[in-house]
Amino acid sequence: MGTHDNGGASFGSCCESMAEIIQGGDDEEFEPLITISETGVLYMTVGLVELDGDQPGMMDHAIFYCPFCGTNIQTPEEVAAKSGGES
Ligand SMILES: [Zn+2]
Secondary structure (H helix, E strand, O other): OOOOOOOOOOOOOOOHHHHHHHHOOOOOOOOOOEEEOOOOOEEEEEEEEOOOOOOOEEEEEEOOEOOOOOOEOOOHHHHHHHOOOOO
16 A cells, blocks of 8 residues: 555656646636546546436547557556456
8 A cells, every 4th residue: 555546547647738637737617528437447538428318428438548649558458457347
């Protein structure tokens, strides 16, 4: 147990653009569509889905490469392991 527990992930270390997204900026009105899940997987909201008779939901997809600089930030294997290994 260290003082630094972020699941071993260090998203945002690849470039400034990603770092800003991860940190969320100082602007409270800034809602990034790129989020880190509780399990430490980096997700990007790719669209809205209409649920039957209910409020729209967000459709997320795991990001494997940084959309800004192209760095490989996580692998499908890591994502699968972190999300509980659903197959
Ligand atoms: Zn990057």
